[in-house]
Amino acid sequence: MKITLNRVNENFHFELKNDRGHIVNVDARPEFGGNDMGSSPMELVLMGVAGCSAIDMISILKKQRQVITSFKAEVEGERVQVGEAKPFKDIHVVFYLEGPINEDKAARAAQLSFEKYCSVSKTLEPTATIHYKVVLNGNPLTPEGGTSK
Template identity: 90%
Template sequence: MKVTLNRVNDNFHFELKNERGHIVNVDSRPEFGGNDMGPSPMELILMGVAGCSAIDMISILKKQRQEITSFKAEVDGERVQLGEAKPFKDIHVVFYLEGEINPEKAARAAQLSFEKYCSVSKTLEPTATVHYKVVLNGIPLTPDGESNNL
């Protein structure tokens, strides 16, 4: 796996390209000297967590013949000052699924993603804790798939 980076302007706008030719723009916010022409590298990490786990979950649920009509996720990262760097300490993921989906299967798909399959979250494990929850058809689920309507 390989990506290339090319600087686009005199600030922090970069174009990154993978071996298959897909392009992503990366930049920094204006308050940090950028022009806000793309997500920051740290935002890309959160996007990677969302995308990786979504692929896992949808793959698992499709194999179980679950009917997914909508799949969304929100990812929030909390950072901590560590010398000059600010790595993620905690990452919170909420999945919003709709459709004819067995609650136990939805909860298990999320668990398998984060405990076994998602390479992005596994890469972050040494420094960040990933917390997740599933909301199915508007109802929050417990880790075992039970309704968590409080």
């Protein structure tokens, strides 16, 4: 896996490209000297959690012949000051699934993603706790949700 970064302007706007040619723009917000021409690196981390776990869950549910008519996720990260850096301390993920999906299978798919398959969340696990909840057809499956630790 390889990523190349090219600076686009004199500030903090970068174009990143993977070895398959897919491009992502990264920038800082204006209050940090950027032009807001792309997502911040920390936003990309949260997007990685969402994308990785979504791929896992949909793959698991498809193998179980579950029909997913809608799949959405919201991810929020809480950061903490550690020296000059502000890494994530807690990450909260809510999955919104719709369709004739078995509740137990939906909950188990989320659990398997975070406990076994999602490489992004496993990478973050030593420093951040990931909390997750599944909402199926408008109904939360568990009031508190799960946690990756």
